[in-house]
Amino acid sequence: MHAVTRRRTWIQSFAFAGLLAAALAPAQAGRLDDIVARGVLRVGSTGDYKPFSYRQSGGEFIGMDVEQAGELARALGVRLELVPTSWPTLMADLGADKFDLALGGVSVTAERQRRALFSVAYLHDGKTPITRCENVARFRTLAQIDQPDVRLIVNPGGTNERFARARAPRAQLTVYPDNVTIFGRIVSGAADLMMTDAIEARLQQRLHPQLCAVHPEAPFDLTDKAILLPRDGALKAYVDHWLQQRLDHGDVRRSLERWLAFPWGLAPLRQAIDQRLLLAQDVARAKWNAKAAIEDLPREEVVIAAAVRQGAALGLPEAWTRSVFRAQIEASKTVQRALYARWQADGAGRFDDAPDLAKTIRPELDRLTTQLLRAMADNQALLHDRERAGDIAAAMRGLQARAVNEAAAEQAVAPFLVSVD
Helix, strand or coil: CHHHHHHHHHHHHHHHHHCHHHHCCCCCCCHHHHHHHHCEEEEEECCEECCCEEECCCCCEECHHHHHHHHHHHHHCCEEEEEECCCCCHHHHHHCCCCCEECCCCECCHHHHCCCEECCCCEEECEEEEEEHHHHHHHCCHHHHCCCCCEEEECCCCHHHHHHHHHCCCCEEEECCCCCCHHHHHHCCCCCEEEEEHHHHHHHHHHCCCEEECCCCCCCCCEEECCEECCCHHHHHHHHHHHHHHHHCCHHHHHHHHHHCCCHHHHHHHHHHHHHHHCHHHHHHHHHHCCCCCCCHHHHHHHHHHHHHHHHHCCCCHHHHHHHHHHHHHHHHHHHHHHHHHHHHHCCCCCCCCCCHHHHHHHHHHHHHHHHHHHHHHCHHHHCCHHHHHHHHHHCCCCHHHHCCHHHHHHHHHHHCCCCC
């Protein structure tokens, strides 16, 4: 109690020193006191903008600005609560008091400044095209892009869409709802290019070798990234002081470098593991209906041998492939055993919605096997780098299957959390 009182007193005195509380008429008076009294800092984030904020399939947020949010909460002595939002609803959600501030690569714009405050800027950036590498020469200028035959794609509700509409009004504009998979539309040829921030273009060209950022060193405009705040002078004064210290000490620069180098390319591997483990529930229902045993050792050896052959063609060591697929099978059996135990206790009957094991489930498992092996091959050097063990562990945490069976999820990812010699 005394610690909270001292922290509140310090915050109040700091706010007076900032002189902003008197200069503004805050709609959320006493926001800092509210945060401390609540013991929670609520931070809105879209979770779709690497390297700032990315929400993994299991619901966990990771990224540079997620890390910054955690540091700010620790500085305040409170717990962090991340609140999902979206670019189209960002300002309305802030106005509705769904969160105390927003972090996640938010750009400073005049429209947003009319309704809210921003912290000091922590990154200077600007809009630039990203396209297939063979098309770079076609899209160097806005005059080239602003043509009726150019297929321009953007995510909805943010500065990318506003820039595209204002600066390339004659282009064929597609507003695509998913900022995570949007770059695949350019890779596939469904769109010619996207307008986005230079930092995102640089990162996405690394994740998609077919794509190239067009002059990211000289973007079409200049914008700042900052923390979006309600109109509360005391909160802004505190956040500005805290953030400026991190900028002066190089903390923000080091965090950005670390998250730009983060193994974002492990997403297909994590997704294959996750989907395979979630499928164990269907496997269990099919076996239960057939009154079959969970364990089928001959079948398991067939599966592993096939994975070894497929992996060898991709240059994967046999011992590694065996350990990975043995772990996937054991994790699946952990899920199945837990479900069998529950159904036996409940006296469960037949499941009418259970898919056919041979016709439906096994073909899907085969598809996931191919995806998993390809992802292992694409990331083999990274997955064997002992110095990247922490990043790999963070990239593999966000499994939806953890909600089904935490122990099984740990079994499934275990082979990737230790370096293989």
